[in-house]
Amino acid sequence: MTDNVKKLICLVQFMILAVLATPAVEAQLEIEIISGNPSALPIAIVPFEWRDPSPPPITGVDEIVSGDLYRSGLFDPMDVEDMAERPVDQEAIRFGTWRLLKVDYIVIGKVRQPDSGEGHELIYQLFDVHTQEQLLSRITTVGPGDLRFGAHRVADAIYEALTGVPGAFSTRIAYVTATGIGSGSRYELVVADADGYAPQSIVGSPEPLLSPAWSPDGRKLAYVSFEQGNSAIYMQDVATGSRELISSGTGINGAPAFSPDGTKMALTLSRTGNPEIHVRDMATGRTEQITQHWSIDTEPAWSPDGQYLYFTSDRGGRPQIYRVPSGGGNPERVTLEGDYNARASIAPDGRKIAVAQGRGNEYRIAVWDIETERFTVLTPGKLDESPSFAPNGSMILYATREGDRGVLSAVSADGNVRQRLILSEGDVREPAWSPVIR
Amino acid sequence: MKSALRLIFALMIGLALVACKSAPEAQPEATPQPETTKPVVDTKAAPDARDYTDARNFDNPESLLSKRVIYFDFDKSTVRPEFRGIVAAHSAYLAAHGSARVTLEGHADERGTREYNLGLGERRGNAVSGLMSAQGGRGNQLTTVSYGEERPTCRVSDEDCWSMNRRVEIVYTSR
Numbered sequence: 001m002t003d004n005v006k007k008l009i010c011l012v013q014f015m016i017l018a019v020l021a022t023p024a025v026e027a028q029l030e031i032e033i034i035s036g037n038p039s040a041l042p043i044a045i046v047p048f049e050w051r052d053p054s055p056p057p058i059t060g061v062d063e064i065v066s067g068d069l070y071r072s073g074l075f076d077p078m079d080v081e082d083m084a085e086r087p088v089d090q091e092a093i094r095f096g097t098w099r100l101l102k103v104d105y106i107v108i109g110k111v112r113q114p115d116s117g118e119g120h121e122l123i124y125q126l127f128d129v130h131t132q133e134q135l136l137s138r139i140t141t142v143g144p145g146d147l148r149f150g151a152h153r154v155a156d157a158i159y160e161a162l163t164g165v166p167g168a169f170s171t172r173i174a175y176v177t178a179t180g181i182g183s184g185s186r187y188e189l190v191v192a193d194a195d196g197y198a199p200q201s202i203v204g205s206p207e208p209l210l211s212p213a214w215s216p217d218g219r220k221l222a223y224v225s226f227e228q229g230n231s232a233i234y235m236q237d238v239a240t241g242s243r244e245l246i247s248s249g250t251g252i253n254g255a256p257a258f259s260p261d262g263t264k265m266a267l268t269l270s271r272t273g274n275p276e277i278h279v280r281d282m283a284t285g286r287t288e289q290i291t292q293h294w295s296i297d298t299e300p301a302w303s304p305d306g307q308y309l310y311f312t313s314d315r316g317g318r319p320q321i322y323r324v325p326s327g328g329g330n331p332e333r334v335t336l337e338g339d340y341n342a343r344a345s346i347a348p349d350g351r352k353i354a355v356a357q358g359r360g361n362e363y364r365i366a367v368w369d370i371e372t373e374r375f376t377v378l379t380p381g382k383l384d385e386s387p388s389f390a391p392n393g394s395m396i397l398y399a400t401r402e403g404d405r406g407v408l409s410a411v412s413a414d415g416n417v418r419q420r421l422i423l424s425e426g427d428v429r430e431p432a433w434s435p436v437i438r
Numbered sequence: 439m440k441s442a443l444r445l446i447f448a449l450m451i452g453l454a455l456v457a458c459k460s461a462p463e464a465q466p467e468a469t470p471q472p473e474t475t476k477p478v479v480d481t482k483a484a485p486d487a488r489d490y491t492d493a494r495n496f497d498n499p500e501s502l503l504s505k506r507v508i509y510f511d512f513d514k515s516t517v518r519p520e521f522r523g524i525v526a527a528h529s530a531y532l533a534a535h536g537s538a539r540v541t542l543e544g545h546a547d548e549r550g551t552r553e554y555n556l557g558l559g560e561r562r563g564n565a566v567s568g569l570m571s572a573q574g575g576r577g578n579q580l581t582t583v584s585y586g587e588e589r590p591t592c593r594v595s596d597e598d599c600w601s602m603n604r605r606v607e608i609v610y611t612s613r
Contacts, residue, residue, distance in 0.1 A: 181593060208588035210552050230583050231556065252560055252584060255553040268553060273564075275557040296557030312554055318513075319554055343551040356551050363549060383595060385551050404593055430552070 037417050040076035041162065043069065044103045047080060049088040049110040052120055061111060061122060061151040067195060068155035068169040071410075072394065073417025075162075078103055090125060090134070098129045105129060107158060111147075119143040122150045126158055136161045148197065168392040169194055172434040174212040174221055175408060179426035189223055191238055194390075194433070196421050202238060210430050213256045218437040222246065222256035222265065233267060246280070247287075255299050259306050259326070266290075266300035266309055266326075277311050279326060290328050299343045302326065304350045310334065312342040321355060321368070335368050337375050345387045345396070347413070354378075354387035354396050365398045365411060378415040388433045389413075397431040490527040491534035493613055502527035506608040508566055509601060512547070515561040517569055525569045528608055533574030539612040540575075542566050544584040547600035548593075552586055559584035566606045581611075 045066045050056040062080070069075035084101065087093045087108050098106055109124030119142050126136035138157055142150035149170055156167030171194045179186045187209040192199040203209065207226035214221060215235075222235045232248035233256050247253040251270030258265055265280045269287070275298045277291040291297040295315035302309060308323045315322070316333065319342045324331040335341040340358030347353070350370075357366035362381040369376070379398065386399040395410045402420075406427035411418045421428070485492045487500040495501035506528070508521045517525060532538050544563030546555035563582035570580055592599040 181590070185589075208585065210588065226585070226588065251582070252556050254556050268557075270557070270560055275560070296554060296561065298553045298557050299551060312551065314554075319550070340550065342554050358550060361549065383548065401595060404595060 037073045037412075040074055041105065042076045042078065042103050043105040043107070043158075043162075044078040044083060044098060044101070045069070045107045046083060046086050046088075046109075048108075048122070048124070051110050051112040053113055057147055059148075061109070061147065061154065062107075064148060064151035064195075065107070065155045065158065068152060068167075069158065071195065071419055072159060072167075072169075073412050073419075074159075090127075093127065095127075095129055095132050103129055105135075105162065107154075109154070114141055120147055120150060122154055124154055126161055148193065152193070152195070165394060166392050166436070168390040168394060168433070168436065171391055171436060172218070173397060173408075174214065174430075174432045174434070175428055176209050176212065176430040177426050177428050178208075178406070189221070191221070202236060202241065203234075203243075211255055212430060212432045213258060214432055214434045215258045216260055216262045216435050218434045220258075221432075222258065224254050224256070251275075252298075257300050257302060259302050260304055261306060264326075266302065268298040268300065277309060277324070279309075288328070290324055290326070291331060293331075297322075301344045301346050301353075303346055304348055310344040310346060310353060312344070321353060334370070335375075336373060338366070341366070341368070343386060345389045347389050348391060348393045352393075352413070354389060354398075356385040356387065356398075365396060367396075367413070376415065378411045378413075379409070379418070384409075386430055388431050390433050391436045397433050399429040399431060490530035493531075493535075496610075496613070503531060508562075508606045508608070510562055510604040510606070512549070512600070512604065513558065515558065515565045517565055522569070524608075525566055526573055529570045529573030529575050532570060532576070532579050535613070536576070536579075537612060538610065539579050539581070540570075541581045541583055541609045541611055542570075543589075543607040543609055544582060544586075545589060545603055545605050545607070546587045547603040548587050548590065548595065549600065550587075552588070556584050556586035559586045562604075562606050566608070 045062045048061045066077035070077050084097055088110055105126060106129055107124060107126050109122060112121050114121045122140040124138060125134055127134055136157060140150050140153045152170035155169040159167035172191055173194055174191050177188045177190055185206060188201040188204045189209050189212055190199050190201050205225060205227045210224045212221050212223040220235055220237055222233060224231050225234055228248060231253045233246040233253045234243050235246050236243035247267060249269060249271045252268055252275050255268040256265055263282055265282055267278050267280060268275045269278050274294055275296050276289055277297050277300045278287050278289050280287045290309060293315050295313050297311055297313045299312040300309045307326060309326045310321055310323045312319050313322045319340050320333055321335040321341050321344045322331040323334050338357050341355045343356050345354040353368045355366055355368060357364050363383050363385055364377050364381045365379040365384045365387045366375045366377045383401045384398050388397045393413055395412055397408060397410045399406055400409050406429045408421040408428050408431050409418060485494040485498055487495060487498055490503055495503035498504055502524050505524045508517060508524060542563040544559030546558045560582060563584055567580045567582050571577060590603045592602055
């Protein structure tokens with residue numbers, strides 16, 4: 001019984017949240033590529049045959065997979081209208097035809113109901129058109145209502161098979177929307193699929209919300225809210241909506257960041273008179289001060305091995321990235337070029353650091369290579385900030401401005417492909433890419 | 439458009455002046471205590487704009503007490519000389535009224551990162567708080583809150599708007 005009751009409670013909570021949230025987030029994120037990649041791999045995702053007794057979805061699995069691969073910038077999926085044939089089984093593929101159509105890879109598949117009678121099974125194969133070799137043959141099973149998630153999983157597997165890097169299409173993003181000004185302001189913390197679908201407000205407030213940070217299991221979000229008049233850090237369960245006040249002391253309570261193992265949270269507190277990096281033990285609630293300097297020390301980010309905290313400090317006069325052992329110790333400066341480098345996001349391999357880099361009135365996303373000690377500027381500006389690495393390191397999500405409104409964009413880690421995620425209304429900002437949700 | 443706004447503004451000022459003028463004329467009736475001579479008459483007269491202990495000056499545009507926003511240079515938290523007088527006026531008021539309380543709301547412009555700007559806003563609030571406590575304000579009268587770049591007064595990406603947003607607002611929670 002308990003499981004069903006739990007499910008019901010979750011469903012009811014979800015519905016309440018959904019009802020509360022709908023008006024503000026009806027507007028879906030719209031994604032378009034603003035600069036593409038001429039060497040994208042041509043691939044054909046043939047429409048999946050629908051063998052499921054439930055009615056077929058409006059957007060087919062193949063469309064979702066094609067969309068994901070296209071947005072990565074590494075693939076050039078073929079239009080369905082251009083497909084001379086639509087094979088479902090391996091025997092029906094005439095590789096010569098696909099070679100003539102200048103396609104390098106082909107994916108075929110079908111959707112059927114699993115033996116359990118619940119959910120969907122996505123059965124698919126990936127072939128190299130030139131060698132006729134089967135590169136992938138898989139069955140992905142998802143629960144009822146999770147067909148889109150299943151399609152993203154298919155895209156993840158194809159991406160990994162062809163690039164060697166796990167895909168990050170079945171992940172989610174969090175961001176903050178802001179509408180109005182002054183007393184008419186409205187802020188929402190929104191969670192959506194990585195392709196912008198299914199946006200859902202998880203908290204709304206007339207006071208500012210900022211700095212969302214995912215727990216490593218992707219189940220919780222920590223964020224800063226001004227709902228009590230001063231900054232305070234909350235931690236909220238994304239699915240149930242239940243939340244916990246983490247910190248609301250005198251001064252700033254900001255910049256939460258979960259440690260990679262989820263047992264600790266780095267945060268910025270200014271109870272000593274100016275902002276310092278602290279680490280909180282999530283089990284005991286004990287908080288330890290890590291930095292001690294009269295400057296602004298903030299925006300902590302963990303190294304993937306949890307050994308170091310990277311943070312922004314203006315102890316040298318202007319904001320730069322420093323790092324300190326996560327148990328405390330002597331901070332050392334990391335970024336050595338530029339006037340203004342702040343808000344570090346660490347690549348999953350720990351070798352690169354994305355920052356918001358300021359020069360005069362221009363702010364761009366730049367990546368610092370820890371080994372070569374060099375910056376690569378990835379975006380054109382003018383007010384780009386809040387970089388957030390995808391969990392596979394392939395893309396960086398960031399906030400930028402179009403005219404006087406904030407929008408989100410994503411840039412490939414090499415800077416070659418950029419795409420824009422637009423919400424039709426208000427400001428969109430503070431993106432945070434979720435970890436891989438298993 | 440601009441001239442229309444100016445006209446409306448001028449009309450509003452005109453109306454405000456008329457309203458202020460007619461007020462004292464209507465007052466004599468409301469002064470039925472001639473026995474206690476000077477002080478009572480004084481409360482009905484216009485306050486001395488430079489008497490920063492007089493709460494009526496909060497609404498007197500001639501007085502520095504009516505000015506409650508301090509503006510800052512980019513990435514700086516130094517109170518510029520032209521704003522020292524405003525800070526001194528409010529310090530004098532706080533020194534004279536022990537029960538008065540202010541919150542110093544620190545703000546930054548949109549450039550730079552949000553959490554760093556929270557730090558910057560706090561630094562600006564603390565700069566004003568520091569001056570006030572050096573000039574007679576007591577610690578328990580002064581609270582600093584930073585909103586960083588989260589509560590702009592305008593949302594245009596140019597220096598005019600940015601300069602309006604880099605500010606500390608002196609907010610009285612008790613006078």
